[in-house]
Amino acid sequence: MIKFISTSITAFRNRKALDRDLMLPSIIYFFTLSLVAVNPVFLNAELFQSKIKYRGCYEGTMNTGIILFRESGKFEYRHTGFFGITSFYNGTWAQSGDTLTIDYRSEVPEFVGEKMLLTEDWFVKINPISFSETDDFIFYRGFCRGAN
Template sequence: MNHKKRIRSSLFICILLLVLIFNTYYLQQIHELASPILLLTGLILLVLILIKFISTSITAFRNRKALDRDLMLPSIIYFFTLSLVAVNPVFLNAEFFQSKVKYRGCYEGTMNTGIILFRESGKFEYRHTGFFGITSFYNGTWAQSGDTLTIDYRSEVPEFVGEKMLLTEDWFVKMAPDNPSDIDRLFFYRGFCRGAN
């Protein structure tokens, strides 16, 4: 493979990985097996870039007496990409450009995790990841009246969350649909997931 093809190949692989990482926020909104497949794709690309970086660095080292820009460029591109992934700057994820999260909740079951986000813009997001990484995503809008949060979904209502939640100091409490004064069950604790499952 000549130098120009190596440069094009390195740019293509690295840009593909960075685009995949940047769009993680949107890709996690795809139902079913898309999230685990995309995660596996990202890991494969990362390993490929690492192998290519080692390979191109060895080639550049062996030809160090006749080094030129075209021979060094693929190693530099791979190194820059690996550095970006390792440092993980906030602008590398599309979620950085979304409205700030006002309330965040997490449910950690034995084989599943649910994350709810109430954004300052009035948008609501619920991501449920189950067995084998199968994901369900629901979104809509929310409004607050005192300590009650009302959720209006764009599609069907997930039974796990419901349409009304009571906001306490430590929990989001699902309210029974027939009688809003009736507490259903505690599901989501407030804050980031703690990795308990």
């Protein structure tokens, strides 16, 4: 902003001898500030991705997890823990009945696992050893509610 103002003042003072080299920075600053001020939706990367088919949230006492299943078959998981430490995971997913199978690009986070049961209100991690709705690995469907 300061650079825009100083360049504009310089251009105004030298308006009789204006050339392209002097005006180019002012034009770039003007359009950049206009895009941010007039259309902040332009900066939203969500517009360029496929629509979200399923969305889930986990809100623990000191951590939050957001899970997104996109219509294109892409999967995203963001986990924010203690002291704001954030981990990102992505990959692909497929649905077979009420089971979602997730294939990660990197390591598999223990919190989510590779298979989840899709119910009307929940995403529940399918643990090969045990299965319980009181387990800590439950995401409720929809946006986070701010419960933690």
